[in-house]
Amino acid sequence: MRRKAFIDAARELFFANGYAGTTMSSIAGKVGGSKTTLWTYFPSKEDLFAAVVDDIVSQYGDALAIDLPLDKPSADVLRDFGNILISKLTATPLLSLYRLVVGEAERFPHLAETFYDRGPRRGKARAAAWVAEKMARGELRSGDPMRAVQQFAGLCQAGLYQFAVLGMSEGRDLSRLRDDVDAAVDTFCRAWQTQA
Amino acid sequence: MRRKAFIDAARELFFANGYAGTTMSSIAGKVGGSKTTLWTYFPSKEDLFAAVVDDIVSQYGDALAIDLPLDKPSADVLRDFGNILISKLTATPLLSLYRLVVGEAERFPHLAETFYDRGPRRGKARAAAWVAEKMARGELRSGDPMRAVQQFAGLCQAGLYQFAVLGMSEGRDLSRLRDDVDAAVDTFCRAWQTQA
């Protein structure tokens, strides 16, 4: 599939050089294809950019579809969920995509929305359903499930992840990222778990 | 001061068009100055970019130096702090700067570091000192003060602020942002405050 090859090359170049810093010729050159073919698939640079974001989002959008068992203790499920969350979020494809989308949010607001809709929003909706059930069972204090999920995600991303977003090397220390998650689980449970 | 005028114009254009999307000619044109003069102040585009980031950071770096009174109740201080924090963070200059720095983090890692050093790191250090004192007084459960501060900041930024970063209009609703802060204070106090 020629189209996919162009998207792959464009993804890597957009990640490395940003939108405005990437040239169509370099994309065509990277895949060994010709510019003519590139333009038959994507009528403009913007369309290619949208296709790249779409491709990653549809590829990784379900990556966070971790199953959330209702019968296991909340703390254990949250810890697993948090660890998978931040390990995916600090990995290259999603982190670079996030940087790209944030950096171009002002010029491509539409892409930022589809990014959020098909990524974070879906994941949070799934987690919120789990939280709602845990609330109904009385294991978690009742409240707004979505707010609880956002807070848990915020707690997980409050520490080293911020360094990762800014490209600092400290943000890549996986064991310390796990510490952040442990602390997030601890704080979340103190605030939301009903006393036994 | 001619130099400052160039920096101001460059800031607005970088915010609107990104680094690669902004031309030196447009900057010189915006201030009504000539390219020759521009190059006498900044030997290259990268230097201008660094000067812009430096200017904003030194201008707003102390904007979050809110005083944190030790004698008032923790919840009240945290609420005030949180509200000022997110109101500054969602305002145009700092939000646009954040987007710019994140977007260019891969190509200008040095700028991301100075941004963090002179901005978030200093603010968090001040807040951590306040938390440490509150812990020493027994009002907050003892633990890592820096982690507590990061968690509080994470909680404040866990809700609508994420929308603001992505440029979505929902993220600019100030009253709902205050709700996020209230919820953050509530959760934080449940997890960190010692029982009365």
Place this chain on the structure above:
DNA sequence: TCGAAATGATACCAACCAGTACGGCAGCGA
């Protein structure tokens, strides 16, 4: 008033940009 320093206007450079035009080459079904 004088003269140096700072600034401005403009033309220019080589390189590069997104996007187009056009001709040719390989495969492939009929």
Place this chain on the structure above:
DNA sequence: TCGCTGCCGTACTGGTTGGTATCATTTCGA
């Protein structure tokens, strides 16, 4: 063998880029 489709290579356009060179003008202290 024919014609079609998909792809490639390259040269081109009109425009822009960061950066330089040249010269005129303004500013301002002495």
